[in-house]
Ligand SMILES: Nc1ncnc2c1ncn2[C@@H]1O[C@H](COP(=O)(O)OP(=O)(O)OP(=O)(O)O)[C@@H](O)[C@H]1O
């Protein structure tokens with residue numbers, strides 16, 4: 001069994017050491033270095049050859065995605081918010097600290113990792129094992145619940161008794177969380193995020209136009225044309241492969257097509273938000289009516305998502321200006337500000353279960 005304890009970091013070690021904060025996003029990996037700021041912010045992906053050697057990491061590897069020969073594998077090691085490919089994730093972290101972070105390969109360091117709340121103990125433990133086994137001189141590893149980090153990053157006073165609702169729509173997942181007094185009251189991780197919307201667009205173009213387009217092209221259509229409550233004007237010309245004749249072709253994807261493709265999944269997210277609201281204790285519900293719902297994560301950039309949320313939940317929807325940065329900004333504050341240190345906990349493996 002794994003238990004987590006709240007121990008202020010500075011008290012344990014007696015002096016301040018450089019610490020790193022890591023947001024292992026499904027799509028993007030961000031690393032914050034104490035007193036230095038964000039020192040790494042690239043796609044969470046690596047390219048390896050047949051011999052298992054790394055040939056590229058981060059944005060360089062992402063440029064190869066969907067274009068590599070059979071002898072090279074390009075993969076995202078995090079899926080649905082958890083470590084899906086442990087050895088590749090370990091290799092990627094090792095490579096980043098060795099090559100991309102100045103001083104990253106030296107000295108003992110504390111690590112603060114943001115992890116989803118609604119995952120199993122085994123999945124949580126994997127984050128700890130990852131850092132401890134990645135040969136990056138981890139002294140102590142702290143876990144911060146992702147929604148707590150996002151809320152702190154968005155400037156909310158999570159230690160206050162006022163209940164807060166946060167919806168983080170990232171790449172593979174949407175995490176819906178109710179928190180109060182620095183803790184999580186309810187949290188639900190659902191497997192709908194930006195990647196699912198990209199797949200919806202690919203499928204829709206295939207069905208209606210008989211053209212296969214790539215994930216990157218679908219993502220381009222989404223970022224340029226997605227709107228949560230109607231099809232917007234405009235179109236994007238995308239290169240794809242005609243399913244009938246099998247040859248390369250160009251297809252126009254319109255705002256209406258994107259809306260039709262993604263509307264069902266966006267409504268599924270809204271339904272999940274409503275279920276959580278129904279399960280929320282009444283005292284906290286009344287706080288949420290006053291405060292509204294906070295939206296973070298890259299998908300909160302979708303136009304009109306605030307209006308859809310307000311229409312479906314009858315609550316005010318609030319944005320964080322840099323929605324993808326909320327988690328890493330929160331980790332940075334938890335590392336730097338002693339009065340927030342209790343929001344991090346260290347995982348301890350016990351011998352009984
Ligand atoms: N302007 C935009 N419009 C629509 N979607 C966007 C926009 N900008 C980014 N996104 C989407 O946001 C998603 C990435 O969000 P984010 O960076 O929060 O994910 P992550 O932290 O890597 O993933 P997760 O938190 O799920 O593990 C991608 O699917 C991306 O396409």
Ligand SMILES: [Mg+2]
Nearest residue numbers: 025170297327
């Ligand atoms: Mg994220």
